Amino acid sequence: MTRWGMVIDLDRCTGCAACEVACKSENNIATVSPEQADLGRTFSWMKVMAQVNGDFPDTTMRFMPRPCMQCDNPPCVKVCPVSATYLGEEGIVGQIYARCIGCRYCANACPYTVKYFNWYAPEWPETARHALNPDVSVRPKGVIEKCTFCHHRLQRAKEEARSDGRELQEEDFQPACAEVCPTTAIVFGDLDNPRHRVHELKQDPRAMRLMEELGTEPKVYYLTPRA
Numbered sequence: 001m002t003r004w005g006m007v008i009d010l011d012r013c014t015g016c017a018a019c020e021v022a023c024k025s026e027n028n029i030a031t032v033s034p035e036q037a038d039l040g041r042t043f044s045w046m047k048v049m050a051q052v053n054g055d056f057p058d059t060t061m062r063f064m065p066r067p068c069m070q071c072d073n074p075p076c077v078k079v080c081p082v083s084a085t086y087l088g089e090e091g092i093v094g095q096i097y098a099r100c101i102g103c104r105y106c107a108n109a110c111p112y113t114v115k116y117f118n119w120y121a122p123e124w125p126e127t128a129r130h131a132l133n134p135d136v137s138v139r140p141k142g143v144i145e146k147c148t149f150c151h152h153r154l155q156r157a158k159e160e161a162r163s164d165g166r167e168l169q170e171e172d173f174q175p176a177c178a179e180v181c182p183t184t185a186i187v188f189g190d191l192d193n194p195r196h197r198v199h200e201l202k203q204d205p206r207a208m209r210l211m212e213e214l215g216t217e218p219k220v221y222y223l224t225p226r227a
Contacts, residue, residue: 004189019181
């Protein structure tokens with residue numbers, strides 16, 4: 001059984017935010033107004049967190065890209081009263097926007113705060129509408145949205161592999177964030193497939209998962225910075 005996951009090397013991440021930009025562009029994520037931002041209603045499916053260590057002038061800064069953790073034991077799925085959020089058979093936590101009633105139980109249950117409530121109907125300038133990705137829906141007001149590891153890309157790669165009469169290969173599919181990372185800090189693949197690089201990286205001595213003591217079993221691993 002396939003278990004899609006991700007390994008992010010914090011030693012390689014420079015905080016350039018290319019992953020954020022690629023995620024917004026790939027998934028039709030609207031930019032909120034200054035008024036909405038003042039209310040704390042900004043959202044980004046991939047967010048680069050910054051941490052400053054030490055006292056000035058002897059300071060260092062580290063960056064941590066934070067997508068959805070795609071948990072194997074996701075608390076968000078357990079609390080959704082209409083099953084709008086679900087755990088797929090390949091380990092991706094999906095979101096059925098047409099079923100979501102906007103109760104926000106899932107957002108409150110997520111310890112990683114990676115689910116976002118759409119407070120308004122997105123408005124796109126006429127010049128920007130032609131740049132929207134036709135493979136991804138534009139979410140309406142009142143629903144929860146989140147990272148899905150660019151699931152639409154996975155489906156396309158599966159169809160192409162099937163039409164070619166072959167198995168899906170590791171290089172056939174990359175989410176937008178991993179594809180654009182200039183330092184290859186983000187590695188994506190099947191965590192249970194020994195032929196995939198993530199399978200090896202997740203066993204690295206530096207590998208750790210965020211708040212794994214909560215029992216959520218996240219499928220995003222981080223390689224901690226070397227001393």
